[in-house]
Amino acid sequence: MIKKILIANRGEIALRIIRACQELDIKTVAVHSTIDENAMHVRLADESVCIGPPLASKSYLNISSILSAAEVSGADAIHPGYGFLSENAKFAEIVNEHGLIFIGPKAQHISEMGDKVSARTAMKKLGIPLVPGSDGAIKNLQELKKIAKEIGFPILIKAASGGGGKGMKVAEKASELEEAWNLARSEAKSGFGDDTVYLERYLANPRHIEFQLFADSFGNVVHFGERDCSLQRRHQKVLEEAPSPALNEEERAKISKVIVKAVKKLGYLGAGTFEMLYENGEFFFIEMNTRIQVEHPITEMITGFDLVKEQINVANGKKLSVKQKDVKIKGHSIECRINSEDPETFIPNAGNIKNYHAPGGFGVRIDSALYSGYKVPPNYDSLIAKLIVYGNNREEAILKLKIALKEYVIDGINTTLSLHEKIISENEFISGNYDIRWLEKFLKNND
Numbered sequence: 001m002i003k004k005i006l007i008a009n010r011g012e013i014a015l016r017i018i019r020a021c022q023e024l025d026i027k028t029v030a031v032h033s034t035i036d037e038n039a040m041h042v043r044l045a046d047e048s049v050c051i052g053p054p055l056a057s058k059s060y061l062n063i064s065s066i067l068s069a070a071e072v073s074g075a076d077a078i079h080p081g082y083g084f085l086s087e088n089a090k091f092a093e094i095v096n097e098h099g100l101i102f103i104g105p106k107a108q109h110i111s112e113m114g115d116k117v118s119a120r121t122a123m124k125k126l127g128i129p130l131v132p133g134s135d136g137a138i139k140n141l142q143e144l145k146k147i148a149k150e151i152g153f154p155i156l157i158k159a160a161s162g163g164g165g166k167g168m169k170v171a172e173k174a175s176e177l178e179e180a181w182n183l184a185r186s187e188a189k190s191g192f193g194d195d196t197v198y199l200e201r202y203l204a205n206p207r208h209i210e211f212q213l214f215a216d217s218f219g220n221v222v223h224f225g226e227r228d229c230s231l232q233r234r235h236q237k238v239l240e241e242a243p244s245p246a247l248n249e250e251e252r253a254k255i256s257k258v259i260v261k262a263v264k265k266l267g268y269l270g271a272g273t274f275e276m277l278y279e280n281g282e283f284f285f286i287e288m289n290t291r292i293q294v295e296h297p298i299t300e301m302i303t304g305f306d307l308v309k310e311q312i313n314v315a316n317g318k319k320l321s322v323k324q325k326d327v328k329i330k331g332h333s334i335e336c337r338i339n340s341e342d343p344e345t346f347i348p349n350a351g352n353i354k355n356y357h358a359p360g361g362f363g364v365r366i367d368s369a370l371y372s373g374y375k376v377p378p379n380y381d382s383l384i385a386k387l388i389v390y391g392n393n394r395e396e397a398i399l400k401l402k403i404a405l406k407e408y409v410i411d412g413i414n415t416t417l418s419l420h421e422k423i424i425s426e427n428e429f430i431s432g433n434y435d436i437r438w439l440e441k442f443l444k445n446n447d
């Protein structure tokens with residue numbers, strides 16, 4: 001039985017995990033860098049350990065510091081949150097070797113899904129529809145030319161160790177293949193230390209729709225529906241909603257059934273997300289995430305289940321608290337990511353929060369570690385708050401969001417609050433008729 005969890009993270013997700021632990025009567029250990037001494041997760045945890053200097057590679061990514069902190073505090077499990085070490089298979093393995101529980105999937109699955117080529121191979125075997133492309137890595141330019149011709153242009157070269165869009169290169173026609181091949185491989189090499197690439201047909205205007213899955217150690221697998229994450233800028237999600245305005249019940253049921261079956265066969269454990277591209281009524285697998293995601297709250301709002309508590313319970317060897325037949329998707333939820341960035345240039349800024357007032361009311365949720373007088377450090381991700389709304393339907397959720405955005409005060413630094421106000425007043429957003437290209441086009445036209 002887990003009695004004490006070390007949270008290998010900071011910011012809002014550390015608070016989210018602390019709150020779940022408090023409900024489960026589990027003690028918490030915060031870890032922090034020197035610059036995070038006054039951070040909210042340090043104040044709210046039962047105890048805290050300083051694990052190094054501000055640089056993430058020396059603190060939140062420092063495996064030996066984190067394990068020492070677990071040792072001295074007597075923690076019996078580690079929750080990695082998202083980012084940092086959450087999808088590091090070696091970390092999961094080392095945690096287990098130290099006799100601690102890693103709150104996440106098995107290291108073998110983290111590693112298999114971390115390599116996008118082996119993820120594709122695994123998903124193909126499990127019957128998941130893939131974007132048409134290469135069976136494995138591309139060995140040389142000749143092979144690239146041959147497979148590209150077979151699947152048809154435009155094509156996209158992707159890095160096996162990539163994800164999040166880095167190292168992707170489009171080729172519109174055969175004459176562009178050599179340059180795209182060279183660029184993709186050198187970017188992959190310098191970005192990930194691995195120049196392995198693979199090939200997919202390039203989808204021009206898909207939506208990004210991801211499915212939330214959960215598995216326990218008894219072979220039970222449940223899906224919690226989907227999130228539409230098409231509103232992104234430079235591969236950073238900006239606003240997410242659930243359910244997707246593009247799907248009907250029939251389409252959802254059909255693809256979910258295929259995914260649940262695959263996850264059962266895989267022998268997976270814990271929370272997992274299937275990232276799919278959706279175009280002309282068809283789904284194509286692109287990646288699987290083996291962590292709790294930033295946007296998990298919108299799934300919690302429309303299903304009523306606490307995904308972080310489920311993560312802890314299944315890691316503890318318990319059964320999922322929920323059966324598929326009890327998962328009912330009800331109402332609509334939207335999340336705005338509030339970043340400490342200029343709303344026009346997106347340049348990050350750090351500094352003092354001089355005045356802070358969070359909105360509230362029926363159906364309004366804030367996941368944030370901000371407080372009045374807090375100093376946002378320049379060293380980490382610029383996500384400072386998530387504003388999540390829930391309404392009986394999409395129109396009501398948008399209305400609540402509009403009111404909450406207007407009420408939200410974060411003084412002292414630039415934030416993306418005003419960007420969200422702009423997005424949700426646009427017809428394409430209101431109608432729900434947008435794809436992965438829409439936001440960047442909209443931002444360009446408003447320069």
Ligand code: MV4
Pocket residue numbers: 131156163164165166200201202203204207208229230232235277286287436
């Ligand atoms: C694609 C694609 C079009 N066709 N794959 C971007 C990040 C990575 N997770 C996968 N990505 C894409 N893969 C094929 N075959 C377009 C994107 C993509 C994208 C995907 C989801 C959300 C926003 C995006 C923005 C640009 C490109």
